[in-house]
Amino acid sequence: MPTPGWSPGRKVALVLALVAVAAAAVLGIVVVRAQVSAPEPTSAGRIDPLPSSSPSLPVGTGSAGADAGDAGPAAPAPLGPSRPTTISIPAIGVSTTVNPIGLAADGSLAVPQPGPHLNEAAWFTNSPSPGQPGPAIIEGHVDTDTGPSVFFRLGDIHPGDRVIVHRADGHVLTFHVDAVRDFLKATFPTRLVYGGRDLSEPSLRLITCSDFDASIHHHIGNEVVFAHLVHTADAS
Amino acid sequence: MHKVLRILVPLAAAAAPLALAAGPATADSGSSYQATLNPLNHQSGSGMLMLTLNGNTAKVTESWSGLAGQFNGAPFPHVQHIHIGGQGVCPTASADKNGDGVVSTTEGAPAYGPIGTTLSVTGDTSPAAGTDIKIAPSGTSTHYSRTITLDPKVVQSLKNDTAVVVVHGDDPTTLSKKAQGEKSDLVPSLPLAATSPALCGALHAMPAGGVSTGTGSTAGMEDSGLLLLAGGLLVAGTGTALFTVRRRSVKA
Ligand SMILES: [Cu+2]
Numbered sequence: 326m327p328t329p330g331w332s333p334g335r336k337v338a339l340v341l342a343l344v345a346v347a348a349a350a351v352l353g354i355v356v357v358r359a360q361v362s363a364p365e366p367t368s369a370g371r372i373d374p375l376p377s378s379s380p381s382l383p384v385g386t387g388s389a390g391a392d393a394g395d396a397g398p399a400a401p402a403p404l405g406p407s408r409p410t411t412i413s414i415p416a417i418g419v420s421t422t423v424n425p426i427g428l429a430a431d432g433s434l435a436v437p438q439p440g441p442h443l444n445e446a447a448w449f450t451n452s453p454s455p456g457q458p459g460p461a462i463i464e465g466h467v468d469t470d471t472g473p474s475v476f477f478r479l480g481d482i483h484p485g486d487r488v489i490v491h492r493a494d495g496h497v498l499t500f501h502v503d504a505v506r507d508f509l510k511a512t513f514p515t516r517l518v519y520g521g522r523d524l525s526e527p528s529l530r531l532i533t534c535s536d537f538d539a540s541i542h543h544h545i546g547n548e549v550v551f552a553h554l555v556h557t558a559d560a561s
Numbered sequence: 562m563h564k565v566l567r568i569l570v571p572l573a574a575a576a577a578p579l580a581l582a583a584g585p586a587t588a589d590s591g592s593s594y595q596a597t598l599n600p601l602n603h604q605s606g607s608g609m610l611m612l613t614l615n616g617n618t619a620k621v622t623e624s625w626s627g628l629a630g631q632f633n634g635a636p637f638p639h640v641q642h643i644h645i646g647g648q649g650v651c652p653t654a655s656a657d658k659n660g661d662g663v664v665s666t667t668e669g670a671p672a673y674g675p676i677g678t679t680l681s682v683t684g685d686t687s688p689a690a691g692t693d694i695k696i697a698p699s700g701t702s703t704h705y706s707r708t709i710t711l712d713p714k715v716v717q718s719l720k721n722d723t724a725v726v727v728v729h730g731d732d733p734t735t736l737s738k739k740a741q742g743e744k745s746d747l748v749p750s751l752p753l754a755a756t757s758p759a760l761c762g763a764l765h766a767m768p769a770g771g772v773s774t775g776t777g778s779t780a781g782m783e784d785s786g787l788l789l790l791a792g793g794l795l796v797a798g799t800g801t802a803l804f805t806v807r808r809r810s811v812k813a
Pocket residue numbers: 640641642643644676727728729
């Protein structure tokens with residue numbers, strides 16, 4: 326029995342409209358909640374691919390010319406070894422201690438474990454010290470069992486942002502972010518991240534997790550920030 | 562109804578899982594190793610070496626800077642090797658047995674072992690070319706890239722984590738008076754400074770795979786459930802609407 330005054334066409338429209346409102350409400354909740362989820366990185370900036378890599382990596386926005394301009398006229402001379410003690414990224418409100426870390430038993434990069442250093446950054450001790458030639462590797466969790474962790478907002482970093490690293494020898498280093506990339510762990514470009522095209526340049530890679538896959542309750546991606554040294558100073 | 566659909570389509574698109582940005586199409590092939598080259602014997606340089614192994618074939622890329630640039634008015638030759646069969650580490654100052662302030666190549670041998678491969682710029686890469694300064698890189702800095710065949714013992718040493726890169730050739734003016742007057746332990750016609758280690762770095766496998774820097778505690782498991790709910794509502798609602806339309810057309 327159709328309701329008097331309601332044509333079948335209007336009924337269809339009414340159902341669809343109700344569904345749309347309900348779906349929009351749910352999506353609205355998701356959008357609000359997304360503000361407490363880690364921002365996902367968007368590919369940006371330029372990376373020199375390895376000579377042998379084929380096909381070449383995706384090239385995002387940003388240009389080498391602009392980066393070179395920001396970098397100033399002369400790159401600082403490389404420094405000798407000295408471990409990093411703190412890292413700060415003013416653009417995303419990060420300021421934390423850096424602890425040394427090595428390889429895990431399975432050959433992967435170890436990660437900060439539960440305890441006093443869980444939510445601090447870690448420097449991979451087989452990589453160069455920040456300021457030495459080549460890429461220094463500093464990682465941090467995006468989240469831990471207790472919630473957001475030290476690199477929770479790393480997805481909000483952009484080319485041109487500054488990263489400041491203090492070393493045990495008193496040097497204060499400023500790095501310039503060149504590029505941000507999101508890699509699947511399954512096809513992680515090891516040589517590009519831990520090596521790269523130019524081993525002579527003091528550079529920095531920041532690594533955290535990205536791309537949560539709810540079906541397996543794991544992050545299936547790694548965000549990697551590529552930066553190079555633009556300034557060195559003494560703490561004194 | 563078309564107006565309603567125009568609202569629904571973008572909503573359905575928004576509910577689709579967010580796509581992952583494209584990574585490289587291929588994973589790395591071969592095993593990759595890295596060495597951070599740190600100065601010893603009062604030298605001031607630094608460097609890095611990356612080695613990619615496929616079978617016995619190694620692609621070596623290396624960069625170092627800050628070493629002694631001149632020797633008797635000519636570019637300073639810096640012989641460099643992959644040492645194998647030692648403890649797989651670089652010597653500390655305590656390896657200086659004769660107290661001249663310099664860890665000679667011989668004094669450092671218990672730490673890094675004998676030469677396995679000579680990282681020459683051209684020609685012979687065997688231990689026999691170890692002190693051939695004519696095919697060694699020279700000057701204050703080097704950008705080295707060469708694909709070479711490794712002896713099986715060197716491959717084994719890489720896999721055992723006992724291979725060590727040593728770059729030789731110290732700035733004589735940075736050494737003690739005693740050391741400046743000494744002869745090389747390797748090539749007696751040369752001074753000690755010419756052949757003593759300047760940079761050293763243990764070769765280690767690069768980290769395997771990705772990095773486990775998250776537990777997912779904040780990553781929206783609940784959000785995914787809500788997205789499924791939104792998607793389900795859309796499917797159910799559209800189905801109901803289509804059913805209504807179909808009933809109408811049957812009646813007509
Ligand atoms: Cu040697």
